[in-house]
Amino acid sequence: MNSKYLDLLAQKYDCEEKVVTEIINLEAILNLPKGTEHFVSDLHGEYQAFQHVLRNGSGNVKGKIEDLYKKVLTEKEIKEFATLVYYPEEKIKLIKNDFDNERELHQWYTVIIERMINLISYASSKYTRSKLRKALPDQFVYIVEELLYKTDEYTNKEPYYTKIVQQIISLGQADKLIIGLAYTTQQLVVDHLHVVGDIYDRGPEPDKIMDTLINYHSVDIQWGNHDVLWLGAFSGSKVCLANIIRICARYDNLDIIEDVYGINLRPLLNLAEKYYNDNPVFRPKVHSDKIVSEEEQLQITKIHQAIAMIQFKLESPIIKRRPDFKMSERLLLEKIDYDRNEITIHGETYSLENTCFATVNPEQPDQLLEEEEHVMDKLLFSVQHSEKLARHMNFLMKKGSLYLRYNGNLLIHGCIPLDEEGNMEKMVIENQTYAGRELLDTFEYYLRHAFAHPEETDDLAKDMVWYLWTGEYSSLFGKREMTTFERYFIKDKKTHKERKNPYYHLRENEEICSKILAEFDLNPDQGHIINGHTPVKEIDGEDPIKANGKMIVIDGGFSKAYQSTTGIAGYTLLYNSFGMQLVAHQHFNSKEDVLINGTDVLSVKRLVDKELERKKVLETNVGEEIIQELSILNSLMEYRYMK
Numbered sequence: 001m002n003s004k005y006l007d008l009l010a011q012k013y014d015c016e017e018k019v020v021t022e023i024i025n026l027e028a029i030l031n032l033p034k035g036t037e038h039f040v041s042d043l044h045g046e047y048q049a050f051q052h053v054l055r056n057g058s059g060n061v062k063g064k065i066e067d068l069y070k071k072v073l074t075e076k077e078i079k080e081f082a083t084l085v086y087y088p089e090e091k092i093k094l095i096k097n098d099f100d101n102e103r104e105l106h107q108w109y110t111v112i113i114e115r116m117i118n119l120i121s122y123a124s125s126k127y128t129r130s131k132l133r134k135a136l137p138d139q140f141v142y143i144v145e146e147l148l149y150k151t152d153e154y155t156n157k158e159p160y161y162t163k164i165v166q167q168i169i170s171l172g173q174a175d176k177l178i179i180g181l182a183y184t185t186q187q188l189v190v191d192h193l194h195v196v197g198d199i200y201d202r203g204p205e206p207d208k209i210m211d212t213l214i215n216y217h218s219v220d221i222q223w224g225n226h227d228v229l230w231l232g233a234f235s236g237s238k239v240c241l242a243n244i245i246r247i248c249a250r251y252d253n254l255d256i257i258e259d260v261y262g263i264n265l266r267p268l269l270n271l272a273e274k275y276y277n278d279n280p281v282f283r284p285k286v287h288s289d290k291i292v293s294e295e296e297q298l299q300i301t302k303i304h305q306a307i308a309m310i311q312f313k314l315e316s317p318i319i320k321r322r323p324d325f326k327m328s329e330r331l332l333l334e335k336i337d338y339d340r341n342e343i344t345i346h347g348e349t350y351s352l353e354n355t356c357f358a359t360v361n362p363e364q365p366d367q368l369l370e371e372e373e374h375v376m377d378k379l380l381f382s383v384q385h386s387e388k389l390a391r392h393m394n395f396l397m398k399k400g401s402l403y404l405r406y407n408g409n410l411l412i413h414g415c416i417p418l419d420e421e422g423n424m425e426k427m428v429i430e431n432q433t434y435a436g437r438e439l440l441d442t443f444e445y446y447l448r449h450a451f452a453h454p455e456e457t458d459d460l461a462k463d464m465v466w467y468l469w470t471g472e473y474s475s476l477f478g479k480r481e482m483t484t485f486e487r488y489f490i491k492d493k494k495t496h497k498e499r500k501n502p503y504y505h506l507r508e509n510e511e512i513c514s515k516i517l518a519e520f521d522l523n524p525d526q527g528h529i530i531n532g533h534t535p536v537k538e539i540d541g542e543d544p545i546k547a548n549g550k551m552i553v554i555d556g557g558f559s560k561a562y563q564s565t566t567g568i569a570g571y572t573l574l575y576n577s578f579g580m581q582l583v584a585h586q587h588f589n590s591k592e593d594v595l596i597n598g599t600d601v602l603s604v605k606r607l608v609d610k611e612l613e614r615k616k617v618l619e620t621n622v623g624e625e626i627i628q629e630l631s632i633l634n635s636l637m638e639y640r641y642m643k
């Protein structure tokens, strides 16, 4: 090993004891049970439901409480305690209302603090003390450690501990301590979170999900098609930008654009008012719990049309300048007979309904009006100068990737494009042919390039981000073509169907899954593919566990808009040292419902895979890193201190 490097390292480990301590510490960590991984996907702006799943660790919190207290507490008491751990601030307030006097309240504090300490002690049993310390509430670390490490043998210390608790209560610190301990518990039950894509679109609060993830102790993200659309817009792709605004208009979420990210929609509204009227197919899908005035709905309907038409126009030049995308079938504005109000697609002619072509020049249908161009320039400027959006997009890039190999598993939002025979589908980009892992690496290369060059708007990298949203061989889209235009303007439902990549039926097959795992250099006998993107229709009896357990699809639909088709409110996955469990979640009503009634939306857990022997850190990605660190530290030891 390079001696300069070791000299540098010796500045940190400036005596033998420091190196030895670190080596012993790391060796010990390798032998601890592996931490719990938590997988979620397709959050689609449903912040409240996501918060709940995060706070209860997909049932992990309650599981631990039950392990400890099943025999001594009633079901109701367990629920109450669990709710206190999930939503400590609110629950404390509610509970306090129930007490008539201080004495009762103090008694409650004493019992609860002890229970919390027990819970933390249990939940942290597989971690080092140092890791636990980092998870403890800052201002109470010393006190909590005193309480945690009391052992029964030292009963003579009992009054000392009782005194500490009494002091905390009488100094008015009990609420703060309980709240801090609740968050520590939440953190301890999940060591690492994977978000398998689609944080954005359809639901109302993706920004709050991003803030939560930014503050989360350990997380990675596999981008979904909706996430790359936002990344594309921020990177300078106008067609991606038109898409995100169109989707926000469609789901009545324009306040995300305007109020949350501070993007001025006034110029777009002016254009919309000038050219568009009411139109039933462009009416927003209004949330059931939100009142939107008729006037506002009409405004959104107009914006929705204005931005949809801009989007369709912007698609054409990309399709023309990128023959590699093979999307000429999607040059729809050119396939319209504007006199007869008809379109011919795939050789069949359909009449068009609810059209809004006021800004389209039939001679040059993809040409933007000067006003439209102006609006897009302004919007893009505004988007690229939103401080909050910049923070969120930077985080998405930093923690995100198109796929992830983690602890032997492959995490991917959409698919690995396959042909009918199960071969990796090929795509030619600039005279080079790519397939499988190489194709995904190429896509990711372009996405990162696009993000690094926000000043470019029409280069290949930028167009490629849009391709990831909608292209046939995109690993995120996974369908033949996106029929947005058809769904707005053609009645015949058969034109609305989006044909899925063969991957989606071939993934039922164990051999195919093994082949994919091998393509990503993972052990097919042990690995799993963890997939999001397509809602599992439990209603129709679809099984999220496929290919003899090798394929696990965890999009059960957090998205409220899709819950009627899935029948549930999402799946999540837990992977701890004993194995993998799939958790199905029932529809999440509201935080208030949980607080008052203790309703937990969780339902059945299903075992996916059981480890034959408890898995240790040694066998994980983190373990691999530690082994490398150990080898460096051993070199340092020899070089510096063992001469």
Ligand SMILES: O=P(O)(O)OC[C@H]1O[C@](O)(COP(=O)(O)O)[C@@H](O)[C@@H]1O
Pocket (backbone or CB within 6 Å): 198, 225, 226, 250, 479, 482, 483, 484, 498, 533, 534
């Ligand atoms: O339901 P909507 O809003 O019309 O969106 C439908 C579009 O969303 C997509 O399903 C992509 O979104 P998902 O990644 O959530 O599936 C497209 O395939 C489809 O065209």
Ligand SMILES: [Mn+2]
Pocket (backbone or CB within 6 Å): 198, 224, 225, 226, 413, 533, 534
């Ligand atoms: Mn998706």
